Amino acid sequence: MPRLDTGIEALRERALMVRRDIITLLARAQSGHSGGPLSSADLGTVLFFHEMNVDPDRLDDPGRDLWHFSIGHVTPVIYSLMAERGYFPLRDLLGFRSFEGHLQGHPSKHDTPGIEISSGSLGQGLSVSCGMALGSRMDGNPRRVYCVMGDGEQQEGQVWEAAMFAAHYKLDNLCGVIDYNRKQIDGDVQDVIGIAPLGDKWRSFGWHVVECDGHDVEGILRAFDEARATRGRPSVILAHTVMGKGVSFMEDDYRWHGVPPKPEQAEQALRELGTSLPEWTKRLESHAAKAIAPSANGAA
């Protein structure tokens, strides 16, 4: 069952579990990024549990859709999504960023099976995705290619080289997703180097632009539907999000871009998310098989 078509309520539940994973693995590692992973948890969950045709048991399935997080620093959400979806056991999340584990600080193809391309230097992912989309079309492969970008990342010039390329080659099998949380490591994006009006920029580059509330599961589903139905040009989804979404003291605060919660902060965050650090750690520890993780109803 490569494409899960998970229902709306179950997607919301899964996104909540992903947020709990993120806090728990960051608390254990005491290293890593909090803000972006939490802001992209909902759109990531829709991608992995509804939109994409992927099969963690058949990583080289030629019919699979391809996904690439150009924002390599959001590994907490990437690894949580992968583990929840069955790429590797949830237990592995507790080895995030450790020397012994297989979960590098930024995604590494040769350390973590399922990662298509290593990333970490911003601005390169859309170009990679263009190559994947073009190569797939050359082969007559109907797969789609998804590239998740950050809004701060839009400051990288290479993004716009790729934007021109994708429109020139009419790559309608390519879907960009921008986690538009309006924060980057040095502050508000508009204060650091303004990127607005972002939708107009993409439209003027020849892309079909879809905007949605990046925390509204139904809105995200509709956005992916619209992108998939668009022919003759690539689509980009501007998912309006809140950095640190779901944890009151992290929300909309750029200082949470690149730091993990301390243990007592993690406890508070997990209380707000309806669990506790021991309880959620236990859930991760007890999941040692490569399979879709049990649902919230069964485990939380």
Added chain:
Amino acid sequence: MSKTAPMSPPPRAATIDLAKPEMKRTREGFGHGLVDLGERNPNVVVLVGDLSGSTNVNFFAERFPDRFVQVGIAEQNMMCVAAGLAAVGKIPYLATYGAFASCRSADQMRVTVAYTDLPVKIGGAHGGISVGPDGATHQAMEEIAIVRSIPNMRMIVPCDYYETRKATVAAADDPHPVYIRFGREPVPVVTDAETPFTIGKANTMREGRDLAIMACGVMVYEALVAAQALAAKGIEARVINLHTLKPIDAPVIVRAAEECGAIVTAEEHQIHGGLGGAVAEVVVRTRPVPMEFVAVHDRFGRSGKQDELMAAFGIKSPDILRAAERVLARKRGG
């Protein structure tokens, strides 16, 4: 290692008229190699950054338009688009000037291509100072240092048209990223269609035991000319065509150090981190012998004709000859 071990392959240069060599462009070797590949391997695709004619990928574009991707003036994008194509099973060759391939898109080469270890093949055209009139910005003299410092990369600097053609074809069968450096102007032909070529296996072009001259690219010809002049003085120089800088052919280097006792390296590249450095890294750990380096000494290029630039920068055969005399004096303890 036996001192009587036979050389393989046998020296090739005896039949070449060094005074009046045939002249051919290495970039045409790249272009023709791509056409060879296009015919035999449907997965080979070619990308170019608005330099189809300059890099001679136009040969491929005319024959296989469906597998040719014009990227425009966007080298960083091109490096990563190639990575994406490789990720879905293609064998992408990209072409631009070496100055841009090695520097402008170095981060993309390091992070996306090499860290992921994708079989992207990078054609760096107009390598070295022999580009001539375009001047310093377009004279690539740092590629060997940059590329060989990155894990998983292969670095090849073929010596002439035939070797460039063979290196281009051979790169397709290597599962790793490969950088091939070639030039703009016609250069002397010192091999032929039958000369063996294997990535990572140096070719001994001339036998000798008084010293070894190790060279790559157009400097192989200059080394052969210098060796001929040395022979007239009764000095027999072994000339080794070290076309692959990474992985380096350490056994051939060690054997040369043991048997010849002195080494001159010759390259159309900065002295820091190039062929000379790569050879020295092997020699000092195994059989330390006196070495001299013929290279560009830490300076940018300038406009001029190929020959006058190479002379001005100290990388013509007389420079190799003088380096040989210096290294022989050190070998004798002088």
